[in-house]
Amino acid sequence: MKRYRNVLFAAAGMTLLFVIACGNSPFSAEKGSAAIPVITVQPLGAAYNVGALAVVPLTVTASVSDGGTLSYEWYSNTRDSNKDGIKISGETEERYTPSTTNEGVVYYYVVVTNTLNGKTAAITSETAKVTVNAATAGAFTIIVDISGNETGDTVTASPNTGKAGDTITLAYAVANTKHYNLLDFGGVTVAITSVDSTGSGTKTYTINAADASSNGVITITAIFNHTDLEIGERETIAGWVGTATTGAIDSAIANTFGVGTGTLKLWRNGTWTVIMGSTGGNYQLTATSNNSANNIWWLVTLSTAGYVNIEVSYSMMSTNAGPRDIVVEYTVDNGTTWTRVQTHTLTSSIAVFPPYSLPNANNTNNLLIRWMIASEERADGTIGGANGNNRINNIVITGQPVF
Numbered sequence: 001m002k003r004y005r006n007v008l009f010a011a012a013g014m015t016l017l018f019v020i021a022c023g024n025s026p027f028s029a030e031k032g033s034a035a036i037p038v039i040t041v042q043p044l045g046a047a048y049n050v051g052a053l054a055v056v057p058l059t060v061t062a063s064v065s066d067g068g069t070l071s072y073e074w075y076s077n078t079r080d081s082n083k084d085g086i087k088i089s090g091e092t093e094e095r096y097t098p099s100t101t102n103e104g105v106v107y108y109y110v111v112v113t114n115t116l117n118g119k120t121a122a123i124t125s126e127t128a129k130v131t132v133n134a135a136t137a138g139a140f141t142i143i144v145d146i147s148g149n150e151t152g153d154t155v156t157a158s159p160n161t162g163k164a165g166d167t168i169t170l171a172y173a174v175a176n177t178k179h180y181n182l183l184d185f186g187g188v189t190v191a192i193t194s195v196d197s198t199g200s201g202t203k204t205y206t207i208n209a210a211d212a213s214s215n216g217v218i219t220i221t222a223i224f225n226h227t228d229l230e231i232g233e234r235e236t237i238a239g240w241v242g243t244a245t246t247g248a249i250d251s252a253i254a255n256t257f258g259v260g261t262g263t264l265k266l267w268r269n270g271t272w273t274v275i276m277g278s279t280g281g282n283y284q285l286t287a288t289s290n291n292s293a294n295n296i297w298w299l300v301t302l303s304t305a306g307y308v309n310i311e312v313s314y315s316m317m318s319t320n321a322g323p324r325d326i327v328v329e330y331t332v333d334n335g336t337t338w339t340r341v342q343t344h345t346l347t348s349s350i351a352v353f354p355p356y357s358l359p360n361a362n363n364t365n366n367l368l369i370r371w372m373i374a375s376e377e378r379a380d381g382t383i384g385g386a387n388g389n390n391r392i393n394n395i396v397i398t399g400q401p402v403f
Contacts, residue, residue: 034116035066037123043108045129048100057095058128060110068116075109082109082124098130105131231308232401238262238302239396245277253283255302262302264395267370269295280350282317282391296323297372298392307399308362311355312369314395318346320380321388323373330358330369341369346379352394362399369397 041061048055062070074096075085085107088096098108107127114121238258251274253264266275266285276284285296304310316326324346329338341356361367371392378388 034068034114034119034121035064036121037062037064037070037112037114039112039123039125042126043096043110043128045108045127045131047131047133049133050100050103055097055100057097058108058110058130059095060112060125061094062112062123064114066114066116068114071113071115073111073113075111077107077109077127078105080107080127080129082107082127085109100132103132103134105129234309234311234398234400235259235307237304237307237310237397237399238300240264240283240300240393242277242281242283242393244279244281246279247277248274249277249283250275258397260302260304262300262397265299265301267295267297267299278389278391280391282315282350282393285390294372294374297370300369300395300397302367302397303365304361304367304397304399305363305365307401310358310361310367310397310399312341312358312395312397313353313355314371315350315352315393316344316346316371316391317348317350318379318390319388320348320378321382322346322348322379322390323375323388324377324379324381325373325375327372327374328356328369329372330361330367332360332364332367334366335368338370343374346390348379350391350393355396355398363402367397 039060039062041059043058043060045058046056058074060072064070072092072094074088074091075082076088077085096108096110098106107129109127110125112123112125236258237260238255240253241256251265251272253275255262255264264275264283266273266283268285276286278284283298285298312330318324326344326346328341328344330341331338339358339360341358342353344351344353358367358369373390
């Protein structure tokens with residue numbers, strides 16, 4: 001019987017189109033093959049030392065134009081070839097971070113596969129040469145987080161490798177109420193001065209050849225013991241109470257009571273200025289010009305070494321034309337980062353502000369607290385710029401000693 005393709009019949013003013021699908025007709029129900037992916041970014045090799053941590057992942061970028069789904073499989077090879085390599089188990093992403101555990105040269109490549117309607121097409125990347133050299137003697141820092149552990153616990157430092165002859169510095173930190181006084185590096189005991197509940201410090205130790213394993217790498221493990229800290233009753237570290245006086249007092253006023261030492265100063269428009277007194281016994285910022293926002297503040301500097309749970313209280317006021325808005329902040333890093341404590345809207349009546357907690361001010365040699373004018377609004381709400389007086393008094397910083 002004779003077969004027809006795309007036969008057209010005309011009848012009674014109507015055009016009918018009969019299509020008989022066969023062979024490779026464009027009307028065939030058969031679906032096409034998956035397109036081969038295109039790699040636009042090839043993985044790049046690099047060189048590292050044994051135990052290196054700052055390893056740049058090998059990365060491939062590929063695309064496909066037919067809407068298929070791309071998948072990845074990484075391989076390693078001892079020779080510069082992207083064939084007959086060893087499949088790396090579980091590495092099925094666009095990025096792979098090569099190991100630096102062992103010295104030597106390894107070639108890596110990735111196979112990118114496009115899957116569409118049950119059909120696949122693949123392309124293989126170029127090889128990326130990764131060289132791992134024997135570590136040379138040097139210095140590095142390991143970090144041990146021992147907070148929350150108990151006596152006899154073992155924690156692994158990071159990084160945990162070093163080479164004979166290296167000098168390592170242990171950086172340790174404690175975030176709870178315990179003394180930690182013993183650390184061990186792979187069987188070599190290193191005594192460390194006890195630290196308190198928020199302390200931190202360093203200890204340096206040089207790895208000896210006898211401590212290293214046969215390939216020159218030592219695994220560093222920290223073992224520690226602790227004793228619980230005793231926390232005492234709250235004490236006043238430093239405080240300032242003014243006396244009824246007028247006129248200039250000083251540009252730096254030492255604390256008038258407390259077990260520690262501190263200084264009260266006044267920063268005004270780019271310079272430290274003399275603090276005035278008032279008949280009410282307050283320390284006074286006297287109005288000689290507009291009190292511009294964010295450029296005038298009272299500053300207390302003191303040490304809280306040996307103390308935790310730090311709190312601050314104080315009293316403040318402004319005259320009617322004085323500044324209304326005050327921001328209270330503190331820093332333990334010389335002003336790089338300021339932590340907000342409270343904001344106040346002052347009036348012409350003295351207000352006593354209850355103790356506020358300073359969570360990050362424990363056991364620091366350099367605590368700075370400031371009371372900063374935050375706007376040019378007047379305390380009485382009138383306009384015209386805050387050019388009146390501001391007063392502070394009864395500043396008290398307390399904490400609990402640790403033993």
